[in-house]
Amino acid sequence: MANVRCIYKLIRLQKLRLPLNATSSRLAPLQPRPMTFWIARSYGKDEKAANLDDFRAREDQRERERDAADKAAEKASQKEAGGGGGLGATGSESSGPKDDAKQAKVDAIRTKILDAALQHVPTQGWTRQAIILGAEESGYPSVVHGMFPEGGFALVSHFNGKCNAQLVESLQQRTDDGKQEVEDPLDFLVQAVRQRLEMVAPYKTHWPQAMALLAQPQHAPTALAQVLTLVDDICYYSGDRSVDFGWYTRRVGLATIMKMTELYFLQDKSPGHAQTWEFLKSRMDEAVQLQMMLSQTEGMTHTFQRSFNSAFITARNILGLGYNRN
Amino acid sequence: MQSTRSTRLLSLARRFVHIRTAAQSARESTGLGRDKSSGAESTSGTEQTTHFGFQTVRESEKEQKVHEVFEQVANSYDMMNDAMSLGIHRVWKDMFVERLGPTHGMRLLDMAGGTGDITFRYLRYLANQPNPQQRSSHVTVSDINQHMLDVGEERAKRLGLTTDQLSNCTVAWQCADAEKLPFQDASFSAYTIAFGIRNCTHVDKVLSEAYRVLQPGGRFMCLEFSHLTNETMQWLYDQYSFQVIPPMGQLLAGQWQAYQYLVESIRRFPKQEQFKRMIEQAGFDQVSYENLTFGVVSIHSGFKL
Numbered sequence: 001m002a003n004v005r006c007i008y009k010l011i012r013l014q015k016l017r018l019p020l021n022a023t024s025s026r027l028a029p030l031q032p033r034p035m036t037f038w039i040a041r042s043y044g045k046d047e048k049a050a051n052l053d054d055f056r057a058r059e060d061q062r063e064r065e066r067d068a069a070d071k072a073a074e075k076a077s078q079k080e081a082g083g084g085g086g087l088g089a090t091g092s093e094s095s096g097p098k099d100d101a102k103q104a105k106v107d108a109i110r111t112k113i114l115d116a117a118l119q120h121v122p123t124q125g126w127t128r129q130a131i132i133l134g135a136e137e138s139g140y141p142s143v144v145h146g147m148f149p150e151g152g153f154a155l156v157s158h159f160n161g162k163c164n165a166q167l168v169e170s171l172q173q174r175t176d177d178g179k180q181e182v183e184d185p186l187d188f189l190v191q192a193v194r195q196r197l198e199m200v201a202p203y204k205t206h207w208p209q210a211m212a213l214l215a216q217p218q219h220a221p222t223a224l225a226q227v228l229t230l231v232d233d234i235c236y237y238s239g240d241r242s243v244d245f246g247w248y249t250r251r252v253g254l255a256t257i258m259k260m261t262e263l264y265f266l267q268d269k270s271p272g273h274a275q276t277w278e279f280l281k282s283r284m285d286e287a288v289q290l291q292m293m294l295s296q297t298e299g300m301t302h303t304f305q306r307s308f309n310s311a312f313i314t315a316r317n318i319l320g321l322g323y324n325r326n
Numbered sequence: 327m328q329s330t331r332s333t334r335l336l337s338l339a340r341r342f343v344h345i346r347t348a349a350q351s352a353r354e355s356t357g358l359g360r361d362k363s364s365g366a367e368s369t370s371g372t373e374q375t376t377h378f379g380f381q382t383v384r385e386s387e388k389e390q391k392v393h394e395v396f397e398q399v400a401n402s403y404d405m406m407n408d409a410m411s412l413g414i415h416r417v418w419k420d421m422f423v424e425r426l427g428p429t430h431g432m433r434l435l436d437m438a439g440g441t442g443d444i445t446f447r448y449l450r451y452l453a454n455q456p457n458p459q460q461r462s463s464h465v466t467v468s469d470i471n472q473h474m475l476d477v478g479e480e481r482a483k484r485l486g487l488t489t490d491q492l493s494n495c496t497v498a499w500q501c502a503d504a505e506k507l508p509f510q511d512a513s514f515s516a517y518t519i520a521f522g523i524r525n526c527t528h529v530d531k532v533l534s535e536a537y538r539v540l541q542p543g544g545r546f547m548c549l550e551f552s553h554l555t556n557e558t559m560q561w562l563y564d565q566y567s568f569q570v571i572p573p574m575g576q577l578l579a580g581q582w583q584a585y586q587y588l589v590e591s592i593r594r595f596p597k598q599e600q601f602k603r604m605i606e607q608a609g610f611d612q613v614s615y616e617n618l619t620f621g622v623v624s625i626h627s628g629f630k631l
Contacts, residue, residue, distance in 0.1 A: 141516075144629065146425070
């Protein structure tokens with residue numbers, strides 16, 4: 001009898017030690033439940049609200065309360081400090097649209113200066129000196145380079161943002177704002193990457209400097225955000241509406257291919273960069289083959305997908321995106 | 327045994343110092359305090375009062391009192407700066423000029439420049455930059471106290487940083503009140519004020535004058551003692567300020583009250599966020615601040631766009 005009790009205890013202990021969604025347990029296997037079930041269990045007191053929509057509604061409500069509390073606290077602190085500085089209560093309320101107008105004016109000036117600075121990049125590189133020359137061309141004294149404390153990186157991220165916006169506009173036109181069906185998604189991806197890289201071609205001599213600036217850790221959040229939004233846009237307009245782990249794998253895969261092609265592009269001396277486009281095509285084909293192989297070995301795919309997923313979630317947490325509804 | 331003897335010696339020393347400073351302040355108060363007390367009786371709303379350290383004085387008096395403070399400390403100003411901040415003030419000023427990023431062709435107004443610390447760093451920074459287009463730059467050092475400017479001019483001569491000794495840079499020394507600058511509109515491209523703005527009676531007037539003399543695109547930068555972000559560190563800093571600095575001032579420069587005023591005026595200056603709002607109210611855009619040494623000093627920056 002005692003032996004049987006020991007065995008039962010061992011079985012219970014083993015169940016606890018195993019990961020929750022292990023499928024290879026030889027003892028009574030645990031049913032694999034979806035992630036949402038565990039989340040709802042930890043939050044909800046009533047077992048009825050165990051589905052995703054209620055969970056989302058509850059989180060939305062909580063976030064709205066938190067935003068309201070933050071705003072109230074900010075107003076309180078502003079009032080107590082503003083009272084000393086001469087700002088009345090009316091000042092803090094009407095400052096919303098006025099602040100936006102001021103911010104828009106400042107942004108317009110920043111864009112103007114950086115656009116003018118881009119013309120000096122071939123001679124000066126992605127440096128503060130280029131920004132100074134651009135500022136002087138736009139009619140501002142050279143001291144406004146202080147508006148860009150990151151120096152050369154401000155110029156690089158502005159250029160990247162401009163090219164990304166241009167690419168997205170072109171993709172929108174091609175697919176009628178994502179509504180038109182894309183016949184060959186793979187070819188579409190290749191064309192999009194090629195178009196994006198060709199925008200870099202005029203600045204090719206100094207592009208290694210730009211890549212070095214992008215790789216610096218203090219600029220990682222901005223650089224990462226730009227790459228991920230670009231890749232997301234390209235995949236979306238190529239027709240990707242998946243809601244499984246394939247969403248992550250496709251984007252991370254495309255970002256990797258883009259980076260590899262960019263590096264190859266830097267040392268390509270063929271006419272019209274023909275070799276770079278061949279390189280791109282062969283990488284895409286390899287990626288497709290890899291995916292086919294993975295889908296044929298279902299069990300292993302889970303592990304790969306999870307490692308992609310964890311890398312993506314880590315990147316997202318670095319950017320502090322979290323669960324942001326705005 | 328040892329400890330009680332040393333504490334008794336310490337308290338004796340403190341009492342001795344207090345007596346000396348009481349005598350000094352008695353001398354001072356006979357000159358001014360009587361005016362202040364009579365003024366307090368008859369003020370009753372006829373004139374605005376402001377803070378002078380932890381005292382309350384009439385606005386017309388504050389300028390005079392600040393002038394006296396700096397008359398007394400001018401000769402030992404630099405030495406006392408080194409002693410009080412353990413030399414860190416040099417790093418602060420270096421970082422300040424680094425943030426400004428001087429370029430050739432810049433016209434700088436160094437307000438409350440006094441003994442010229444910021445100016446000399448500005449000139450040295452420019453000397454280290456290549457000047458392919460041979461542009462000429464300019465800096466005007468300005469202070470309300472002529473004595474401080476005289477000390478600055480002496481130092482400039484010694485360091486070889488006067489107009490005659492520099493190529494493609496001119497230096498001017500001008501005595502002026504920050505609230506009423508004698509310069510034309512839009513005549514400078516950068517305005518700096520380091521450790522001076524808390525001594526001004528009307529900070530908003532100083533800010534609007536700064537806005538006036540800056541050209542469009544010009545930059546306003548202010549280096550000033552500010553409030554620490556951490557409560558415990560603020561307490562430690564308070565202990566250091568009130569227990570160490572005035573006695574040090576007495577021992578090294580023979581000035582207790584001046585340094586008492588210094589540490590009190592730091593406490594009275596608005597906090598970083600509030601000062602940022604004041605700068606925005608004066609019309610500057612993209613106003614930001616950066617804390618150095620956990621908030622002991624703070625660099626505020628704004629642009630006239």
